[in-house]
Amino acid sequence: MTTEEVIGAGAAILTTSSFLPQAIKVVRTRDTEAISLTMYVLFTAGITLWGIYGVMTWQWSIIIANGVTVVLAATILTMKVLAVLAAGRKPGAPSPN
């Protein structure tokens, strides 16, 4: 492996794995108040497109990294949407942003 490949692999591992502690925290605490709904809508859509790009250009590293990330991001997004829907039934609910 070249130095570039090692740095690229390290970058991919760090950015992909970073969503695991956030997903665990959200599932455990059910607290998504500070989480931005807009961020996870845009991010999950973007990661899905990266996965499609990986399939179209047949790059395994992109397919795997984004396959893992989309599951984690979709988990966080689902918890946020459920919280927003639940809050929507209460008066004075905060805006999701």
Next chain:
Amino acid sequence: MTTEEVIGAGAAILTTSSFLPQAIKVVRTRDTEAISLTMYVLFTAGITLWGIYGVMTWQWSIIIANGVTVVLAATILTMKVLAVLAAGRKPGAPSPN
């Protein structure tokens, strides 16, 4: 542009811009309770490595996308660290995860 390039560009724009609403929300509300400290430590480190990878392989799209993202991620990380430090001075402070 090929279909692959359009999808890749869309993916890059969505994933990069997604951190803007989260950064704005955190700066406005100062609420980082549901934000995972571990996520933003790993993610900011990973995005920094992606930036270095972009410079080493001289790919402008990677340099620009990750340059923007590292500023947004570092903003969220800074707000979280400040909140953790402030909470550390109080008894019964929650764990940052």
